[in-house]
Amino acid sequence: MKFNAGFDIETDTEKLIFHYGPECFGPEVEQRRLDDIRQSLKNPSADGPSVLYAIAMDVGKKKHLADLKKRNLLYGAVIYSKGRIGNEPVRSQGHIHAISNSCNSSTPEVYEIWEGEAVIYMQETAEDNPGRCFAVHAKTGDVVIVPPSWAHCTVNANTNKNMAFGAWCVRDYGFDYKGVREHGGVAYFPTVQDNGHLAWSTNPSYQAPELIVKAARTYPEFGIERDIPIYTQYENNPNLFAFVTDPESVKDIWINFEP
Ligand SMILES: O=P(O)(O)OC[C@H]1O[C@](O)(CO)[C@@H](O)[C@@H]1O
Numbered sequence: 001m002k003f004n005a006g007f008d009i010e011t012d013t014e015k016l017i018f019h020y021g022p023e024c025f026g027p028e029v030e031q032r033r034l035d036d037i038r039q040s041l042k043n044p045s046a047d048g049p050s051v052l053y054a055i056a057m058d059v060g061k062k063k064h065l066a067d068l069k070k071r072n073l074l075y076g077a078v079i080y081s082k083g084r085i086g087n088e089p090v091r092s093q094g095h096i097h098a099i100s101n102s103c104n105s106s107t108p109e110v111y112e113i114w115e116g117e118a119v120i121y122m123q124e125t126a127e128d129n130p131g132r133c134f135a136v137h138a139k140t141g142d143v144v145i146v147p148p149s150w151a152h153c154t155v156n157a158n159t160n161k162n163m164a165f166g167a168w169c170v171r172d173y174g175f176d177y178k179g180v181r182e183h184g185g186v187a188y189f190p191t192v193q194d195n196g197h198l199a200w201s202t203n204p205s206y207q208a209p210e211l212i213v214k215a216a217r218t219y220p221e222f223g224i225e226r227d228i229p230i231y232t233q234y235e236n237n238p239n240l241f242a243f244v245t246d247p248e249s250v251k252d253i254w255i256n257f258e259p
Pocket residue numbers: 032055056057076078092093094095109152153154167169175
């Protein structure tokens with residue numbers, strides 16, 4: 001399927017892969033299978049699609065690659081299967097962005113939904129007290145920012161459709177799964193109700209406050225505009241996503257940040 005990511009990329013929803021146009025680059029996808037993420041499910045023995053999502057880290061226009069490397073920025077793409085896992089939606093296992101050597105800090109991630117509907121779930125920590133917990137509903141074109149060091153996972157919110165997104169990340173990214181895995185997942189488990197909507201139940205291995213469910217918002221504090229692909233916004237203003245690779249430069253924004 002074709003959508004406006006700001007560069008020439010298409011999804012193949014049958015094979016769960018990406019196709020790149022002649023002026024673009026991108027790797028073969030890395031698959032995440034049901035067996036890879038079972039331990040983070042509400043019901044680890046549930047049945048579902050064997051490949052849940054496929055990841056292509058480092059995609060974009062060939063003419064930008066040198067600049068992206070210079071800035072230490074990386075654009076990733078992920079495509080999700082439709083369907084469900086028992087009564088749970090297809091989703092990622094959850095992780096925290098590890099401390100990157102380049103900035104000596106965990107880094108944020110800026111998502112843009114390309115097709116389908118997503119929930120970006122996030123919580124402040126992966127400790128017994130996870131801090132504030134948010135489920136942010138995002139539709140095609142919406143942007144969602146996950147702050148540095150928050151645990152997060154991505155949910156395909158519509159079981160009848162594939163979902164795909166792009167995201168700005170740091171180039172020397174690393175994923176820390178430890179806290180999430182020790183708790184058997186994130187603090188709230190999504191399930192699919194009969195009407196197709198998501199419901200949320202607490203993971204008993206945390207002492208979590210009430211979940212805040214909300215719609216995606218805009219991010220004027222970062223200078224991000226609505227309705228323009230975030231890749232195009234980088235193309236028009238290459239310094240715009242410098243906060244992704246240097247989160248300390250906007251440290252006041254992260255205090256009491258609400259996604
Ligand atoms: O938690 P997993 O399975 O490693 O997922 C990795 C994917 O998650 C994301 O960080 C989104 O949260 C992608 O950018 C990345 O490719």
